[in-house]
Amino acid sequence: MPIRQPSATTVDPPGVPARRAALKLLDAVLRRGEALEAALAGATRGVAGADRGLAHAVAAEALRRLPDLDALIDAQTRQRLPDDAKARFALRIALVQALALGTPPHAAIATVLPLVDGGPRKLVHGVFGSVLRAGAQLPAIPTLPPETATRWRAAWGDAAVAAAARALAAPPPLDLSLKDEGGAAMLGGRSLAPLHRRLDDAGPVTALPGFGEGGWWVQDLAASLPARLIGAGAGTVLDLCAAPGGKTCQLAAAGWRVTAVDASESRLARLRDNLMRTRLVADVVRADLLDWAPPAAADAVLLDAPCSASGIFRRHPDVLHRVRPAQIAEMADLQTRLLARAADWVRPGGTLVYATCSLEPEEGEEQAGRFMAARLDFSLAPPAQGELPVAAAAQGWVRTLPGTLEADGGCDGFFIARFRRDR
Template sequence: MNKTPNRPRRPSGQEPDGPGVPARRAALKLLDAVLRRGLALEQALDSAASGLAPNDRGLAHAIAAETLRRLPDLDALIDSATQRPLPDDAKARFALRIGLVQALVLGTPGHAAISTVLPLVDGGPRKLVHGVFGTLVRQGATLPEPPTLPDPVALRWHAAWGDQMIEDAERAIAVPPPLDLTLRDSARAPDLAGTILLPGHLRLDEKAAVPTLEGYAEGDWWVQDLAASIPARLIGNGSGTALDLCAAPGGKTLQLAAAGWQVTAVDVSESRLARLHENLERTGLEAKVVAADLLEWQPSELADAVLLDAPCSATGIFRRHPDVLHRVRPSLIAEMAALQTRLLARAAQWVTPGGTLVFSTCSLEPQEGEAQLDRFLGSHSGFEIVPITPDELPQGITPREDGTLRLLPGALIEAGGLDGFFIARLRRS
């Protein structure tokens, strides 16, 4: 059995990789990290792409991400051309996934796609890989549109949300999401082509390198998906104290600071807080930033507003992070839900009477949203839902009957879609 290695090695004395091969080796490492070791794609990138030039690093990431978007369909195609299915962790299967996604999706010429993946199976079944690839290309093989969700995900989401959600999710996974900008001052919109779906938020018509866009150096905006901007919007403008808990990478902190709040931003990850420090400096906004574990940290005083964008499975951001479709298991969802319960109970203690608590998760799992809120309200009688109103949301988005908000993959799909979220606004009596 030829298994994909944890650290792919070339035989001693082998010639150095030819042009294009190092990026494919890095893509192989990324796929191995996600599919076998359960790591997040972004988490594995630095190690997998170590030593690569920026363009090769970007190519490796693009190959791995597109493979993860279309993994069930790629595997079905491979299995259609072999006498018996290759093991899931076979080196040959990984190489074929990488070669086929380049040829069928990314537009790489067939000869370049196969020549750059064959070195990945040195010491393995190169003839098999070459033969299967050639057979499929000669047959004019294609991948279905939209892509197919992995069976475990489709079954779980269908049980929670039904047929339409699955159709919408498959449409959403087909293409990376658009680039959204939150404006520091809605009266100073940059001269960029895009659509205003909510005041103070611009969805660009085309993607571009972020630092090259007008207004970046001046700190006029920051990148933030429209859905991710809604929790802080629900707190509104104010001059009192606000806590942004689990704050990194910091878009919500910037929103609260721009809205006039005296913000304390807390996150356990110093490395992820680095981007918040950079954006505060770039935008000229102010906030106190604390690196601490919320299960141990305590504020010095109660806050008028508390925003808990809780750690979660992150299945709601599958459009931009397709690795979650393959590495998130029910055990992780249960683990994250248990952590949220503890964090929400602590956050509730830090809200001043009459103050606002906003709870949100970028998850499509009811355990991390609706069920979590029900559990909290059942044990915290001093809190009540403050209903979200339609005029606080993009046109076409409506709150649930109980006043909370559930964003599914079909939300604004014709306008580019939204990340999946659950959001609830509460008031302490």
């Protein structure tokens, strides 16, 4: 699907640059398999600030509702449009605005027709009008992409798939991890665990009490669980794949001497910003963990391994469409190698925590099982009763799924296992 760029003498009408950027974002995710956030800078180059935000919002909502948008389009066409047809992309953008984002229909269609100049403008206009005249609506609960639903149903059952669809229906709450309990009262909201606040309709993060003072950082409750399993201490801890730094801040605030390691300089810049704002201290190292090694074994090691990230679909719906079995297998192989290296960096008697923000068993339960079979010098250390705000699985590790804490606003999908090095 070639995307037409305006010529040097062409100026898009108001509103069109945002929709053109949204088209580029959808193309990057659906055709090239890029992450939505990674594609944002390139897709919105030259687009003004407000339009940049609008482009992101339109693309993200279209990805959240994609199967249902496509069903509406297909119901009004005699021949099914190819998945990568520009007309289908334009219709997705127009319909999600009119049916989900509250854009007046005339504005929704007028701002996408220039995207198909020289192409099927009449088709796009006609299908859009037919959908609206039919009184079509998007379902209250979005439909998961069939491949994702099939994969998760096989792993977790129908209830988890239904809960995942419900989780897509509304923006998730904002979770904050606190440096200490001093500022909790000013933030309001509710607490689901020590040093945690959950806010609904929080507004701009930077306007919340305590932001400038560094009293907290944004971190989904599930993402805070791995560091909670290490707890407080005064020894040395390695935070591996540490950026953007939520776990580093947790560990530093809990008294540990932290070395935070990550391969991405841009992500480490965010980690350093978080440390500066919170006035917490850690040694920051840019390194590839397959090449790097610490000078000495640590009392604790936290490996939040690279993964498919399918567990963060509530905030990043692009993962529903990008993650495929081949990518899961590739990530699982990398995790196995990283886990083997990280284990060697734990002193006898020390703690190793392995975590992924994935809903794929290959990146969680199966990984832990292989590790325990290969490393008889480690044993699983299940969380004690009441240690975490969620229950451990019968095997002794922690798995959060769609539906976990749903009555309280839910949480991301995570796998966490804590091991002790016995010798």
